[in-house]
Amino acid sequence: MILRTHYSGQISADMDGKEVMLAGFAHEIRDLGGIAFLVLRDREGMAQITLVKKLLGKDVFKMARSISRESVVMVRGNVKAEAKAPRGYEILPTEIQVLSAAQVPLPLDPTEKVECELDTRLDSRFMDIRRPCVLAAFEIESAVLCSLRDYFHKKGIVEVFTPKIVAAATEGGTDLFPISYFEKEAFLNQSPQLYKQMLMGAGMDRVYEIGPIFRAEEHDTRRHLNEAISIDLEVSFADDKDVMEILEEAVAGAYSYVADNCRRQLEVLNMELEVPRLPFKRITYTRALELAEEKAGARMQWGDDLDTETERFLGESIGEHYFLIDWPSSIKPYYTLPYEDKPEICRGFDLMHPRMELASGAQRVHDYSLLVERIKEKGLDPDGFEFYLRAFRYGMPPHAGWGLGLSRLVMTMLNLENIRDAVIFPRDRRRLVP
Amino acid sequence: MILRTHYSGQISADMDGKEVMLAGFAHEIRDLGGIAFLVLRDREGMAQITLVKKLLGKDVFKMARSISRESVVMVRGNVKAEAKAPRGYEILPTEIQVLSAAQVPLPLDPTEKVECELDTRLDSRFMDIRRPCVLAAFEIESAVLCSLRDYFHKKGIVEVFTPKIVAAATEGGTDLFPISYFEKEAFLNQSPQLYKQMLMGAGMDRVYEIGPIFRAEEHDTRRHLNEAISIDLEVSFADDKDVMEILEEAVAGAYSYVADNCRRQLEVLNMELEVPRLPFKRITYTRALELAEEKAGARMQWGDDLDTETERFLGESIGEHYFLIDWPSSIKPYYTLPYEDKPEICRGFDLMHPRMELASGAQRVHDYSLLVERIKEKGLDPDGFEFYLRAFRYGMPPHAGWGLGLSRLVMTMLNLENIRDAVIFPRDRRRLVP
Numbered sequence: 001m002i003l004r005t006h007y008s009g010q011i012s013a014d015m016d017g018k019e020v021m022l023a024g025f026a027h028e029i030r031d032l033g034g035i036a037f038l039v040l041r042d043r044e045g046m047a048q049i050t051l052v053k054k055l056l057g058k059d060v061f062k063m064a065r066s067i068s069r070e071s072v073v074m075v076r077g078n079v080k081a082e083a084k085a086p087r088g089y090e091i092l093p094t095e096i097q098v099l100s101a102a103q104v105p106l107p108l109d110p111t112e113k114v115e116c117e118l119d120t121r122l123d124s125r126f127m128d129i130r131r132p133c134v135l136a137a138f139e140i141e142s143a144v145l146c147s148l149r150d151y152f153h154k155k156g157i158v159e160v161f162t163p164k165i166v167a168a169a170t171e172g173g174t175d176l177f178p179i180s181y182f183e184k185e186a187f188l189n190q191s192p193q194l195y196k197q198m199l200m201g202a203g204m205d206r207v208y209e210i211g212p213i214f215r216a217e218e219h220d221t222r223r224h225l226n227e228a229i230s231i232d233l234e235v236s237f238a239d240d241k242d243v244m245e246i247l248e249e250a251v252a253g254a255y256s257y258v259a260d261n262c263r264r265q266l267e268v269l270n271m272e273l274e275v276p277r278l279p280f281k282r283i284t285y286t287r288a289l290e291l292a293e294e295k296a297g298a299r300m301q302w303g304d305d306l307d308t309e310t311e312r313f314l315g316e317s318i319g320e321h322y323f324l325i326d327w328p329s330s331i332k333p334y335y336t337l338p339y340e341d342k343p344e345i346c347r348g349f350d351l352m353h354p355r356m357e358l359a360s361g362a363q364r365v366h367d368y369s370l371l372v373e374r375i376k377e378k379g380l381d382p383d384g385f386e387f388y389l390r391a392f393r394y395g396m397p398p399h400a401g402w403g404l405g406l407s408r409l410v411m412t413m414l415n416l417e418n419i420r421d422a423v424i425f426p427r428d429r430r431r432l433v434p
Numbered sequence: 435m436i437l438r439t440h441y442s443g444q445i446s447a448d449m450d451g452k453e454v455m456l457a458g459f460a461h462e463i464r465d466l467g468g469i470a471f472l473v474l475r476d477r478e479g480m481a482q483i484t485l486v487k488k489l490l491g492k493d494v495f496k497m498a499r500s501i502s503r504e505s506v507v508m509v510r511g512n513v514k515a516e517a518k519a520p521r522g523y524e525i526l527p528t529e530i531q532v533l534s535a536a537q538v539p540l541p542l543d544p545t546e547k548v549e550c551e552l553d554t555r556l557d558s559r560f561m562d563i564r565r566p567c568v569l570a571a572f573e574i575e576s577a578v579l580c581s582l583r584d585y586f587h588k589k590g591i592v593e594v595f596t597p598k599i600v601a602a603a604t605e606g607g608t609d610l611f612p613i614s615y616f617e618k619e620a621f622l623n624q625s626p627q628l629y630k631q632m633l634m635g636a637g638m639d640r641v642y643e644i645g646p647i648f649r650a651e652e653h654d655t656r657r658h659l660n661e662a663i664s665i666d667l668e669v670s671f672a673d674d675k676d677v678m679e680i681l682e683e684a685v686a687g688a689y690s691y692v693a694d695n696c697r698r699q700l701e702v703l704n705m706e707l708e709v710p711r712l713p714f715k716r717i718t719y720t721r722a723l724e725l726a727e728e729k730a731g732a733r734m735q736w737g738d739d740l741d742t743e744t745e746r747f748l749g750e751s752i753g754e755h756y757f758l759i760d761w762p763s764s765i766k767p768y769y770t771l772p773y774e775d776k777p778e779i780c781r782g783f784d785l786m787h788p789r790m791e792l793a794s795g796a797q798r799v800h801d802y803s804l805l806v807e808r809i810k811e812k813g814l815d816p817d818g819f820e821f822y823l824r825a826f827r828y829g830m831p832p833h834a835g836w837g838l839g840l841s842r843l844v845m846t847m848l849n850l851e852n853i854r855d856a857v858i859f860p861r862d863r864r865r866l867v868p
Contacts, residue, residue, distance in 0.1 A: 001671070001672060001673035001675065001676060001832070003671040003832070004671050023670075023671045023831065024637070025637060025829055026829075041637070042637070042639065043637060043638065043639040070828050070829045071829045072829040072830060072831045072832075074671075099800075099831065099832055100800060100801070100826075100829050100830045100831065100832075101829070102827070102828040102829040103827045103828055106828055107824070107828065124824070125632070125636065126632045126633070126635040126636040126824070126825035126828075127635075127636070127828060128636075129633070129636035129637060129638065130636060130637045135636075135637065135638065138592070138594065138638070139592055141593075142592040142593040142594070145593050146583075146587060146593070149580075149583060153580055158572070158573055158576040159575075159576040159579050159580070160572065160576070160858060161646070161663050161840075161857075161858065162858065162859055163661055163859045163860075163861050164598070164646050164648075164661060165611075165622075165648070165660070165661050165861050165866065166866070167866045167867050168867075177599075177613050177614065177615060178613070178614050179611050179612070179613050179622065180611065180612050181611060181660075181866060182650070182652070182863050184866055186866055188599075188613065188622075195858075195859060195868075198559070198560045198868065199560070199563070199858070201560040201561075202559065202560040202561070202562075202563035202564060202569075203458070203459060203475070203476070203477060203563060203564045203569065204477065204563065204569065204572070205476065205477040211645060211646065212595070212598050212645065212646070214598075214599070216616070218616070226599070226615075227597055227598060227599050229595050236457075237435070237437040237438050237457045237508075238435060239435035241435070242435060366533075366534060367534070387867050387868035388868070390541070390558070390560070390868075391560035392534075393536070393537045394504050394536040394537055394540055394541065394560075394561060395459055395460075395504045395505045395506045395534050395535070395536040396506060396534045397457070397506045397533065397534065398435070398437070398506075398533055398534075406595075423595075424594060424595065424596065424629075424633070425596055425597045425629060426597075427597050427599050429616050432599065432600070432601045432615060432618055432620055433601050433602075433821045434629075434632065434821035434822070434824075
């Protein structure tokens with residue numbers, strides 16, 4: 001079925017005289033009497049279809065100018081160079097078909113002249129995404145994925161899928177969504193952490209997974225959702241430093257890929273992308289605490305997790321991506337490796353954007369006895385982790401890895417206000433539809 | 435942390451004299467008295483480490499030859515060309531470190547000399563994957579993904595993620611896993627079908643998603659699982675024929691990518707891959723029924739779904755991939771478009787491998803009224819689909835798409851017996867761990 005030979009963006013004035021077929025949405029119709037303009041919008045942009053009564057005949061002209069906004073149309077016609085038209089060309093149609101007429105009124109206006117509430121937008125997401133600036137963010141997200149996968153592939157990192165239905169929690173029993181799994185109790189997985197570590201024991205050596213994670217936290221913020229896409233990496237015979245390098249290269253690489261390959265989308269978003277410089281700064285947790293105390297008068301105890309205010313202060317004063325390293329062992333999960341000579345701090349790290357945390361990772365504990373001990377220290381029962389611990393008893397390579405939030409990466413890259421702007425159909429405490 | 439300079443497969447005899455570091459598992463130790471051989475296995479193969487008592491000294495030699503099988507070791511040493519060694523080289527070590535000692539006895543034997551039950555293998559999957567033939571299948575799966583994504587990217591198809599936690603069933607209320615989602619009832623999504631169609635209404639034009647789907651079916655077969663990875667595609671302004679072409683190119687492309695890029699893995703699996711010829715045969719449902727009746731004496735009514743026996747007969751007599759097309763509208767889902775001039779058959783298709791169904795797709799109903807009618811015909815209540823139907827009222831491009839099972843593709847490509855051989859941690863009615 002051929003309803004389109006070109007996207008609007010593939011046509012230019014130098015194709016003058018060529019016959020083309022365009023298909024898309026009726027973005028706007030301006031009726032000037034004996035002449036009318038139909039602006040056809042497709043994924044790549046807009047094309048001006050010039051309707052001339054004398055050329056089209058009375059009936060077709062009448063039909064065409066009465067097309068309701070956002071209807072789906074196919075236009076066959078000839079390209080004509082026209083300096084006054086938006087992209088230097090117009091189409092003189094020979095055939096116009098309405099493939100699907102839009103009802104009136106529209107649930108929201110995709111011409112972006114009217115601002116509207118996030119909830120209204122999400123309720124009618126199918127209409128919201130027709131706005132070029134909304135679509136552009138999701139196209140850029142796809143490009144980010146493309147860049148990350150290319151980079152992983154070049155590094156010999158194998159793509160895997162691990163189960164989302166699991167019997168046990170990654171970090172104890174909180175914040176899980178329970179499922180009825182036949183006669184058993186099961187949960188939605190919070191993180192592929194334990195599975196990707198088992199794959200190191202399996203000799204898969206370097207793996208990544210991009211897939212959904214589920215957290216039943218009752219937060220209601222601009223940067224948390226209950227279902228999210230996590231980019232997870234795990235590498236054998238590597239330490240925290242090695243995977244931090246992979247992480248910063250992956251992130252900077254994604255910026256640079258988007259800068260090179262998404263010029264049109266960046267233009268739609270009216271932004272220039274600055275590629276972050278490598279290497280990212282490394283700041284120890286202890287130093288971060290001192291800075292916050294000296295300069296911002298923060299009152300935190302060594303061993304506290306950094307509060308939002310301190311994060312904001314650090315972000316503002318550093319002004320670019322940075323790593324927070326050498327965290328207290330007490331606030332990082334049991335699978336984080338403590339320094340041998342100073343076990344109160346550990347080889348865990350967070351990758352921070354000035355606005356928020358993007359990723360978190362570590363060199364992992366690979367020694368069986370130490371792992372059991374760490375699980376107990378966290379007040380958890382090693383028996384509940386037997387399926388995982390077994391993989392540490394028969395030869396486990398030292399390994400390190402991280403998890404990076406896809407939507408946070410895109411949200412900070414494009415300076416989006418709300419994480420819901422980086423997720424097509426977000427899931428939060430209140431939203432389960434569409 | 436540098437524990438490895440080369441994988442075993444990156445070393446060859448012409449590197450004679452070069453110092454290298456290898457890291458991996460102690461696959462085997464053969465002790466011949468004053469000389470011993472340690473076979474080190476990593477993701478890329480095996481390397482022979484030759485331990486000479488006189489060169490290593492008594493203590494290191496004693497330690498090295500007592501390393502338990504499957505322990506994780508690092509070996510630094512010099513490459514020596516040695517025609518009698520398996521890959522034409524051996525390593526004369528100068529340093530050997532045991533990074534993680536394996537307990538004895540092992541839960542299963544990764545040297546593949548002993549066959550064992552699938553359940554035992556899955557219980558100790560971390561050990562099972564150390565067997566090169568098991569690992570090879572998962573490496574090939576990663577290559578298949580790479581090929582598919584490259585192909586989609588070249589076709590301008592955007593990668594998306596749709597939610598796995600949903601409020602409604604794709605095809606009515608059966609076979610769903612229920613979740614407690616805060617105070618609401620929710621389900622795990624059976625298929626991204628409705629979401630990818632809504633994205634056509636959103637003007638995303640061509641999208642794909644590779645992610646988990648969940649079906650609470652109580653089957654217990656070699657080709658069904660309750661959690662699976664589905665490769666989903668949807669394309670606007672396309673019909674069934676267009677997306678069948680995309681599908682056959684994607685599948686044949688994956689074969690040819692694997693044939694070119696996974697020679698080592700195919701060797702491990704001891705197989706040669708035949709790339710399927712394009713185009714795949716198209717056989718109508720009606721013709722398939724006739725063939726089965728004429729040649730195999732099958733007794734089926736027009737309108738019945740094809741039974742396993744008929745599928746097997748067709749597979750055997752055709753002997754290669756084929757499309758089954760023009761299905762009765764009554765046995766395809768409501769979103770499948772009936773032929774306008776013959777509404778008892780529809781534009782649905784299945785992609786068949788001689789052994790089983792791989793994919794299923796269709797041109798979709800894009801007309802709002804027809805869609806409502808079809809939902810009612812299937813005995814479903816359109817009110818339950820309001821979140822989806824809304825996207826059809828304000829301009830919906832004609833569109834078509836398909837869903838392809840990743841594990842079935844890999845299973846049939848590599849001639850694996852059981853779908854569990856193509857899934858790292860399978861989920862079925864009985865298995866929720868590891």
